[in-house]
Amino acid sequence: MDADFWIAADWGTTYLRAWMMSGATVVAELKSDRGMGKLRPADFEPALLELIEPWLAGRENVEVLVCGMVGARQGWIETPYMATPTAPGSPGAAVNAPVRDGRIEVRILPGLCQANPPDVMRGEETQIAGLVLEQPGYSGIVCLPGTHSKWVHLNTGIVQGFQTFMTGEVFELMSKGSVLRHSITDTGWDTEAFIFEFRATLANPASLWANFFSIRAQALLADTAPGVARARLSGMLVGAEFAAAGVAAADAPITIIGDEPLAIIYRDAFKLIGIEPSVVEAKKATLLGLCAARSTMKGDRT
């Protein structure tokens, strides 16, 4: 058996992703839709075992290192928030989750918080730690687009502060739950419509609130091609996010941590304002961050 066998996991609100690891190498990968948002505290251990059972045959005390919303108050067990300014990834504050099965030992990493303005994150700090592992002393902005987009300011590898934008969640709510749902298709995209609304909202964020309903009215009064309404709403919301993040005034390097298609939509939006960001795949950043945390913990213990 592999002496350096362990399990890395990213347990968010919607999904649980697990990787069978040999040192820093991924041996296998599994995914479940039993995100923390659907689970009560007693459900977490069974949900994890259900996914990783095939990897545990004949083993005991397998190290499982987890990041994400699983450490929230409504999660498996609450882990602390490390206050900014701080280095991302502080495995010393990891919390042991209560388990009955002797085959696993589960540790959950802490999140990050900022006192003023109040903000919190769980999971993204591990991705940022992965970026800093690859680019020691990173200074600049890290943009992590998603349900709750995070914009994180780092100076020489230290997180100075961050902002959360509910862009993805508001997009889902408005496109599926509001009157706009009658006009917004599930698929389809119109790049020109996105660019137009992104630029307009970035230039005049106050206009945002007046423009939402025009998506519905335009569809009622004129024939619009499929995908136009969807791209218009997205352009408005991403434009509002960029305006609020004050990115146009920033001259720091920008790195996007994310996956397609969102990472590409954001990268192209940055290009529209003359910024060429780097893009790091989310899974890669998460795994690097979990490996870094594990190394530190092993170092701590020796």
Add this chain to the structure above:
Amino acid sequence: MDADFWIAADWGTTYLRAWMMSGATVVAELKSDRGMGKLRPADFEPALLELIEPWLAGRENVEVLVCGMVGARQGWIETPYMATPTAPGSPGAAVNAPVRDGRIEVRILPGLCQANPPDVMRGEETQIAGLVLEQPGYSGIVCLPGTHSKWVHLNTGIVQGFQTFMTGEVFELMSKGSVLRHSITDTGWDTEAFIFEFRATLANPASLWANFFSIRAQALLADTAPGVARARLSGMLVGAEFAAAGVAAADAPITIIGDEPLAIIYRDAFKLIGIEPSVVEAKKATLLGLCAARSTMKGDRT
């Protein structure tokens, strides 16, 4: 029997309200939650009869005059939109709804549309017609707060243009469907929190997108009194609406058509920026508008 017997109705997305009328006098009033949003075309006549049946005994050809979303494409029968600039309330374009029951004759009033920027309304035009009936030649802004708030510009009784804001709908979606639901109580209100966020967003609308998530983070990191989160979100959204409406720069008279508590929240928000609006009760405006439309139709016919 009363020779001037008729039925007035306001049939919106959520509710159907009907009034038994004798000329311009309300004799009785009924309300049903069978809004047009829940009905297919064939359901409208039964839903109406279910409500007003008690008023129809021994009558035939009772005039029923209806305004609201019932005239939308997904409604009973589609009525046209009158294009701005136009006088509010154009009963000549009313459409007869198909009915089987000989006791009723149903006419649905048209809506209003604006080509650029694209916008539409159904129901509010009748309330505005009611206001103009009471204040002939009204010039100024009419603000109708609600699920979809409308801000309407009138000059000598003519609607010049209008803007729709999805403030009420986004408030409902975010407070009940987003991560903020964990922090927002169903009731409770903190006036100071509302005022703070209203002023902050009005002064700097770009900040809106950065502030939503702070409602959740503040609740996680600090104890906040019940009602604070609810009032904060409302203050942000109403502030964004006022900023987008450009109201601070307006020096026209402002009339709010609405009901408590929303009409009072908006009135107090206007007062914060030094504006003292008039407030007209929504039901009163609707009934006046329906009476005005009926008078015009009777005049048209003779």
